[in-house]
Amino acid sequence: MAVKCAALLLAISSVSSAQEMKEILNRLDRLEQQNRELLEEVRQLRQQIAPPAAVAAPASEQLQVQEQRVAELEQTKVGADQKFPVSLTGTVLFNAFLNGRKSDGQMNPVVAGETAGSAGAGASLRQTVLGFHFNGPDLPGGGKASGSLFFDFYGGNGTSLNQLLRLRVATLDLAWKNTTVSFGQDKPIIAPREPDSLAQVGVSPLTGAGNLWLWQPQFRVEQRVPFGEHAGLRAQVGVYETNESYDGVAGSPRPGIEGRFEVWAQSGDRRIEIAPGFHTSQSHVLGQSVPSRIFTVDWLLRPLSRVDFTGEFFNGENVGVVGGLRQGISDVNYRVRPVHATGGWAQLAFHITPRMTFNFYSGQEDDRNIDLSFGSIAKNQEYAGNIMYHLAPNVIASFEYSQLRTTYLGGGTALNPHYDLALAYLF
Numbered sequence: 001m002a003v004k005c006a007a008l009l010l011a012i013s014s015v016s017s018a019q020e021m022k023e024i025l026n027r028l029d030r031l032e033q034q035n036r037e038l039l040e041e042v043r044q045l046r047q048q049i050a051p052p053a054a055v056a057a058p059a060s061e062q063l064q065v066q067e068q069r070v071a072e073l074e075q076t077k078v079g080a081d082q083k084f085p086v087s088l089t090g091t092v093l094f095n096a097f098l099n100g101r102k103s104d105g106q107m108n109p110v111v112a113g114e115t116a117g118s119a120g121a122g123a124s125l126r127q128t129v130l131g132f133h134f135n136g137p138d139l140p141g142g143g144k145a146s147g148s149l150f151f152d153f154y155g156g157n158g159t160s161l162n163q164l165l166r167l168r169v170a171t172l173d174l175a176w177k178n179t180t181v182s183f184g185q186d187k188p189i190i191a192p193r194e195p196d197s198l199a200q201v202g203v204s205p206l207t208g209a210g211n212l213w214l215w216q217p218q219f220r221v222e223q224r225v226p227f228g229e230h231a232g233l234r235a236q237v238g239v240y241e242t243n244e245s246y247d248g249v250a251g252s253p254r255p256g257i258e259g260r261f262e263v264w265a266q267s268g269d270r271r272i273e274i275a276p277g278f279h280t281s282q283s284h285v286l287g288q289s290v291p292s293r294i295f296t297v298d299w300l301l302r303p304l305s306r307v308d309f310t311g312e313f314f315n316g317e318n319v320g321v322v323g324g325l326r327q328g329i330s331d332v333n334y335r336v337r338p339v340h341a342t343g344g345w346a347q348l349a350f351h352i353t354p355r356m357t358f359n360f361y362s363g364q365e366d367d368r369n370i371d372l373s374f375g376s377i378a379k380n381q382e383y384a385g386n387i388m389y390h391l392a393p394n395v396i397a398s399f400e401y402s403q404l405r406t407t408y409l410g411g412g413t414a415l416n417p418h419y420d421l422a423l424a425y426l427f
Contacts, residue, residue: 090130092425102416110208112406112414126153127201143176154202189258190277195361199400199420209382210345210363214323231265242321256281269305292318311346340368355390381405394426
């Protein structure tokens, strides 16, 4: 019995060994087939990497051409070292608007007319703004030169085929760590802020109603003094070219001296900025000298991260030279005298979400009646509110309503409403 069991085990072992041997041989066959396939792929790759001589010759010629172009560009670079790198920026702005009957036919009136006409409606792209930023070379002492130019199409008479390119603001800045010297055309030094609006862009919002906005040639020096990490002083002084165009009277531009001194402090998201300022100049009209003296104070208050309160107050005489109503002087029997004025504006901005903002703003200029002739503007006021919504990071839709209230000396108060729907693409 034991002999039969041993014989049976030997037979089973022989069969198992034969099956294992067969599997080993099959595996070897598969490995050999895979090796042949890999060798074929290697051969094909070598052919692609090392093409025939007929193909290599054109490639060599192309490489020589590229090397020659690189050499030419390297030579051109030597001549371009003094050129400013330029970047394009701006806003493509579409406005659809509806005006009341006292707009005097203007797209964005700054005063309400005394007589009623027809209500006006239309659409325009003339408030589109094109800009260029220049990043210049390094200056001695660790400074940097830079500049900017901004244009719009608000020139001409406003018809679809008469919208002329017009310079808005331009600056050339020479900046160091705490000092900047600027040359250019910009708002008055004493009035750097303005309300947020996509309806009023061709001229600044609240023109003639508290915003001293007029873009004029100027030179300014700014000195920044830190008071630690969270407070400081920003002092600006400069020379501003006044505008001497008045209702019915014209004079020559004059230099005005301006200064503004901003004290600021910040704690987290909260920030405060208070800036008193002054303007002084002398107008020459009809062979006579008329002073312009203006005191201003502007501010930014941010008590919460989503709430901004901004604005400006001014008091003085002959404020038309910096963008007030064009009645800064009065002419009585060929004797000219300055018109005293008080005014300003304020805006509350609520940043509801990162995409949506509500802005409410108003302003006025109140000229002293005893300085005015009959029919002049005694007071010009404007009230406005808008909602701005970012459809995308660089696409903004806005709806704005505003109302002008113009009071004429010896007459009544004229009202003109304005509705505006805007779509802006920022680039």
